[in-house]
Structure formats: structure tokens, C-alpha cells
Amino acid sequence: DAGVIQSPRHEVTEMGQEVTLRCKPISGHDYLFWYRQTMMRGLELLIYFNNNVPIDDSGMPEDRFSAKMPNASFSTLKIQPSEPRDSAVYFCASGNRGNEQFFGPGTRLTVL
């Protein structure tokens, strides 16, 4: 298995632009997580899905952030409009009930 796949690996955009991050989880995993990591705030859970259904989005910072999982092999995290304070590394992870999570390589987002 190729592991969790994220794209793009790097994204540089200007304030106000829409940003879409993509994730392909490991086949057979029924949980998918989106995290954000910064030096200031550490690792934050933004939202997670179970069987493609959002379970807990309490970590999503604002209405500018949205996430979808249209099927078991694809998820997106969208920021619209983006702001400089959204600059961070965004990780997608997948796993099965109660077990360890497998993280993707991350997307480094820079908003100018």
C-alpha cells in the first residue's frame, strides 16, 4: 500500500484565495482525520470522519474551513477565503476503530 497520499505537498497562495487540500486514505480504513500543525499551536485535530460521515468538526477554526469526504477513497479540506494565519502544515491521517493512525506526508500551506 502506498500509505496516505496528500496533494499538493506545498501550496503558496495569496490572502483571499481559495485553497483545496486533498487526501487519499489507506484502503480499508474507516476513519479519516484532518490535522493542522504549527509551532505556536502544535498539532490540532480539525475534523474527523467515520465511514465518510463527519463525526466531530469542533476543531474547525472558522466557517472559512470546510471538509468533505464524498467516498471512502477521497477527502478534501477547503479554506475560502484564505488568510495568512492559516499558514501551517496540514496532515491527513487514516485508521481503523480505536487503533493507531497513519499519517500522510502533509501539505505545507503558505498564505501571503
Added chain:
Amino acid sequence: AQSVAQPEDQVNVAEGNPLTVKCTYSVSGNPYLFWYVQYPNRGLQFLLKYITGDNLVKGSYGFEAEFNKSQTSFHLKKPSALVSDSALYFCAVRVNAGKSTFGDGTTLTVKP
């Protein structure tokens, strides 16, 4: 609420010496505990977990962790540190069937 604490932001050891990275937890019920490692510019990588059974858990790259119920601790250990072990280490506890909560991380530096 389930939580973990990593009391040390940084741990420094000399190559060849034993290392310990500390983690304490607070849970209701039986804990599911995890250790992850993050190398620079990479996603988190699962090292080992405790669910039940033997209090000494062995994991990847020669790491092990000791579960201590009376002290509510789950310290990560390695008998002989390598320079290549230098990384950021996260302890995590399962919150529910889906998600885990992560500690703030401990930076391990192994000096030659």
C-alpha cells in the same frame, strides 16, 4: 476527559546512552495509549501501542514503552540511543472509538 501530558519539551542524550521520553495520562476506564515519532518535514509515524496485556510494549526501531497503571505513566524508552533517533515524539491516548488526543510533543536530541 482523556488527556496526556509530556512534561519535557526537550530531552538531550548522548549516543549510546539509554533514553526516556516521559508521558502521563488521565483517562476514565482502560487506556489505549500510543507513541508516534515525527522526523523533520514528515508526517507522524506510529511506533507502538498499549491496549492490554504485558506492561512492557515493544515497538519499531528498538523502542519500547512501559505502562504503569499506578503512576498513570507510559514512558518511551530505548536502551541505546542513536543520532538518527533525534526527532519529535508524541504520546497519545484514545478518546473514543475514533479519535485520539495527542500530547504537545517532546523533541529528542541525540548527540554523537
